[in-house]
Amino acid sequence: MEQSKSRVQYVQNQPLAKLCEQQMDEGNQILPACRNITARANYLDQYSFDIKFDKVPAYAKNISYAAYSVLRHMGYLHVSENFVDPDNEKGKVSVDVAFAPSLKSLNVSIDTPAFSAEFTNVSVNPWVRPLIVSHPEYDLSERLLHKALTAQYYPVCAVDTNQATTFDNRTYPIHLGKCWHVMLHHTPDESADSSSTSNDDDDDQDISVLVRDAQSGQKEVKIVFEGYEVDLQPGSGKPVVTVNGEKVKYSEDNLAEFEDEAGETVLQVYALPEGGVRLYAPQQDIEVIYDGHRVKLSASNEYRDEVRGLCGTFDGEVHTDFTSPKNCILKNPFEFAASYSLPDKSCQGPAQDLRQKAQKAQCYQQEVILGEVLSDYPARSKQRSSQSRHPNADEKHSQGSSGCSSYAPQVLKQGGKVCISLVPQLICGQNCKAESKTEKSLEFHCIADGEVARHWLDIIAKGGSPDLSKKGANHKAVARVPKKCTRN
Structure with missing residues (x-):
């Protein structure tokens, strides 16, 4: 097992390697860029195996060739074989594996006394890579965990x-x-x-x-x-x-x-x-x-x-x-x-x-604010049912039965300010009307009627809901909202 010069050059030309060089020039050698590129640089991309055998029973040869046949079938687009004049050493099987510098593909050559075969440019699945690409520091289980946990296995x-x-x-x-x-x-x-x-x-x-x-x-x-x-x-x-x-x-x-x-x-x-x-x-x-x-x-x-x-x-x-x-x-x-x-x-x-x-200095207390996941509400323009996303049974029924209701933030304009409700409310779509309405005390976030406000209003007009969960409420008002929507 060894590392090729092309692999070394490939790693050296990576942006992460350039960042590591810059950090090292500043005296920093163990920041994330250098740690990560060092781990990548140690992968081995070339392997050679020699298997010598003597007096192998026929059934073992048959099993070995059956296994090779499966591999040949799976990689038939990449394989070339020589059964005519292989001219290989008797009693010996040689296998050479060479990965591409990126480790995303590989070439495999197999030489046996009976034939020679080459698999070229075989793609390597990202989840297979940790299984077959060796690293001098990490064993198989560690490489798999490294992949599965997105390099966070070693905090x-x-x-x-x-x-x-x-x-x-x-x-x-x-x-x-x-x-x-x-x-x-x-x-x-x-x-x-x-x-x-x-x-x-x-x-x-x-x-x-x-x-x-x-x-x-x-x-x-x-x-x-x-x-x-x-x-x-x-x-x-x-x-x-x-x-x-x-x-x-x-x-x-x-x-x-x-x-x-x-x-x-x-x-x-x-x-x-x-x-x-x-x-x-x-x-x-x-x-x-x-x-x-x-x-x-x-x-x-x-x-x-x-x-x-x-x-x-x-x-x-x-x-x-x-x-x-x-x-x-x-x-x-x-x-x-x-x-x-x-x-x-x-x-x-x-x-x-x-x-x-x-x-x-000003020190900020951490606070967890529970709220609606606004992005999960359907856009008004699509007029989709949100049956499972609202707790009110009547509203769920109106969406399921009529299919003409959706959710959107309530908008108020007063005193030169634009106020948008933090939680989207039920609205009736085209060719639909409110069968009944109810009064609700709603929390709003108000801002001056300017460029930002117009941007938010554009989002609402296109069927979206601006995420105001982190802004907090600075105004409360009672609004009449539909309780149930039916077709005209």
């Missing part, structure tokens, strides 16, 4: 030279200074329904990871868990690792391992070929990779929505990543980072001033 948070990336893949600028910042702190769910089953596991997972700037663009890291305090500092050749104040001896060939009183492993430390160090805490299911200048942290999916710090909330929502210790969301990335700084006498740099600004 990673990174603090690089001057930028950081959260678990939810939000990248933002940082300037830590020589001041400890909380990179990750486990905040387990304390809800009643989870306390009875997960408290023991949460105790095992309690962990905090701190990071700060050192000299010459380097970083220092501190990991605290289960009575252990691990310090990572830059060193000559490789990082210096100390556990509870004692320096750890480790190398590529020598794994340093720490166990608890029960004999279970709590920490593993070993060197990486590039001069970094990898630490793994199996009970916390946390991995830290550190090279003196940057730190990459991988966490189990069990930490989802249970962490705070520079790594974000890990809840799958990018917009909540800047949640501060006050449990509200900041806008400024520098103020957000400073809100997780630890103010002590050793703190030097911009964090102290930024922390004070963060305390005074």
Whole structure:
């Protein structure tokens, strides 16, 4: 198995590779672009297999040829065969596989004592690709999960030279200074329904990871868990690792391992070929990779929505990543980072001033607003039935029986403003009339009669419904709306 030069050139010419080069020029080497393009660059696209055999029984040969016949039938548009003068070595089957640089197609050549065959330009289904394209780091199950979960199987948070990336893949600028910042702190769910089953596991997972700037663009890291305090500092050749104040001896060939009183492993430390160090805490299911200048942290999916710090909330929502210790969301990335700084006498740099600004900055509470899914309502112009989308039985009946009703926002014009109801209401279509009407107290969002208002009115006129769910109501009014529609 190997990688071809054409594959290397293909990866180097990808836009993601260019972005990675730009980030590396700025001193950032473990942001998402570089991590993703590095993973892609390691796929192997050329394979060769030699199978030697002797005294194979006839039934085994028949089974093998039957299997080949199935493949030949499936790929009959791509196959060419030579049964006349194959001139191949006896007692040997050779198979060569060459993928296209994009890995979207492949060529296969098969040489046997009886014949030679070539399959050319065979398309590879995206779901088959993880099964047959080998990677030196990921096994088959990991490649499949990588594909199924859209590359989110390995949640990673990174603090690089001057930028950081959260678990939810939000990248933002940082300037830590020589001041400890909380990179990750486990905040387990304390809800009643989870306390009875997960408290023991949460105790095992309690962990905090701190990071700060050192000299010459380097970083220092501190990991605290289960009575252990691990310090990572830059060193000559490789990082210096100390556990509870004692320096750890480790190398590529020598794994340093720490166990608890029960004999279970709590920490593993070993060197990486590039001069970094990898630490793994199996009970916390946390991995830290550190090279003196940057730190990459991988966490189990069990930490989802249970962490705070520079790594974000890990809840799958990018917009909540800047949640501060006050449990509200900041806008400024520098103020957000400073809100997780630890103010002590050793703190030097911009964090102290930024922390004070963060305390005074406007911080937005997260609020879940339940509302109608406006895009699911049918357009007026299509006059479709929405029988299953409205809770009123009479209205459902009118749509099902007459087929001439639909939903649209109510529009009011008053005082130089245009008001549009937040929830679409029943209306009667052409050749239909309201059999009866009812008064409803409706919530409206009103704006000045201008370009935006006219844009919304155009959407409504074309049968659409502008999404005002995030705007909120600023006006209430009583309107008479049809209760039931019938044909004229």
